[in-house]
Amino acid sequence: MRATTLLLATAALFGANVSALTRRETTNAFTNFVDQFLSPNNAKVAASVNSTLFAEDVTGTVDVSTNFDGRELSTEYLFGLFVNVGQDERPSPIGVPLSYNVTSLAVQNNYVFASIKFDFYYHSLNLHYPVQIDLWLLFNEQKEVQQYDVAFRRWAWATDNLAPLILPQMAKYANITDTTDPAQILTRYTAPIICGAHQLYCKGDNQQYTDYADCMAQVGKKPLGTFYRMGEDNILCRSLHVHMLPLRPSVHCPHIGPTGGGMCVSRNYTEVVLADHFPKGFIAPKCVKPKNLYGPRGNGNSTA
Numbered sequence: 001m002r003a004t005t006l007l008l009a010t011a012a013l014f015g016a017n018v019s020a021l022t023r024r025e026t027t028n029a030f031t032n033f034v035d036q037f038l039s040p041n042n043a044k045v046a047a048s049v050n051s052t053l054f055a056e057d058v059t060g061t062v063d064v065s066t067n068f069d070g071r072e073l074s075t076e077y078l079f080g081l082f083v084n085v086g087q088d089e090r091p092s093p094i095g096v097p098l099s100y101n102v103t104s105l106a107v108q109n110n111y112v113f114a115s116i117k118f119d120f121y122y123h124s125l126n127l128h129y130p131v132q133i134d135l136w137l138l139f140n141e142q143k144e145v146q147q148y149d150v151a152f153r154r155w156a157w158a159t160d161n162l163a164p165l166i167l168p169q170m171a172k173y174a175n176i177t178d179t180t181d182p183a184q185i186l187t188r189y190t191a192p193i194i195c196g197a198h199q200l201y202c203k204g205d206n207q208q209y210t211d212y213a214d215c216m217a218q219v220g221k222k223p224l225g226t227f228y229r230m231g232e233d234n235i236l237c238r239s240l241h242v243h244m245l246p247l248r249p250s251v252h253c254p255h256i257g258p259t260g261g262g263m264c265v266s267r268n269y270t271e272v273v274l275a276d277h278f279p280k281g282f283i284a285p286k287c288v289k290p291k292n293l294y295g296p297r298g299n300g301n302s303t304a
């Protein structure tokens, strides 16, 4: 009896502020979302800055980077990043999404779990390369993404394979003749790009370093990082955020600055994993049971 009451109460809590879409509506919203991610559609979305593909108060996470909350950041990082990378002739670990196959899909009311194999195109390498992305989405009743949780599957492996291909290009671009140390190449290729962009876009109140030389010195002291930890206090994280500088310098300049502006900051693995980032979790309605309850809404021991 008590268990039933608890179950009903928690179901009401979960269901209360997201009214149900039909499976067809949710599936269509999902397909539209993924289609918009492809080039060249993504350019139009990126240009809108405040894309209504997302709810205004969207919360999101991308595992190889960090959290992106709100429409603007979500539009910039999920769409703008891939557009700007596509327009840049320089070698990059990020490709341009050209097509996809959905290989796993489950839809219940407003919730979607999907796994998608994308064909990413790497300009500098003239290479088509598959990248698999797993994602959980929650749509609101306007069919906007209310929450997203995106994981790049095997990204560490993918970039391990890409590195030996792009490193010689980076060395050539940066006129590095001693190409024995990959970390040296990456640092010497990346730091001038960060600092050059800083000089170009981060002026006045947005300035982070006193000048180019100061930037090179301070960035050079940071650890290089890895392509799968681009939300931490390292050089590669800053190189990711460089792509955002032209969009909104006042927001993004701090991300390449000495403090990392809340994006490129030191993080604790345990705290990141255990954090409750999503207000509603991703428990599909038919799975709402006290033992599945999540974070602030209780964890099975809850007496709420």
Ligand SMILES: *[C@@H]1O[C@H](CO)[C@@H](O)[C@H](O)[C@H]1NC(C)=O
Pocket: 049, 050, 072
């Ligand atoms: C996005 O929308 C919000 C809320 O309407 C607004 O405050 C903000 O200025 C918009 N951002 C841009 C870059 O247009």
Ligand SMILES: *[C@@H]1O[C@H](CO)[C@@H](O)[C@H](O)[C@H]1NC(C)=O
Pocket: 099, 100, 101, 117, 118, 119, 130
């Ligand atoms: C998608 O499926 C088609 C048909 O099987 C295949 O040719 C293509 O390589 C697949 N692309 C990706 C990225 O999985």
Ligand SMILES: *[C@@H]1O[C@H](CO)[C@@H](O)[C@H](O)[C@H]1NC(C)=O
Pocket: 173, 174, 175
């Ligand atoms: C590399 O060398 C060429 C030729 O000397 C020069 O034009 C170019 O600016 C250099 N590139 C960098 C990144 O220093």
Ligand SMILES: *[C@@H]1O[C@H](CO)[C@@H](O)[C@H](O)[C@H]1NC(C)=O
Pocket: 268, 269, 270, 271
């Ligand atoms: C990470 O956070 C956990 C929990 O707060 C703490 O026990 C641990 O010592 C921290 N690890 C590091 C490396 O700071």
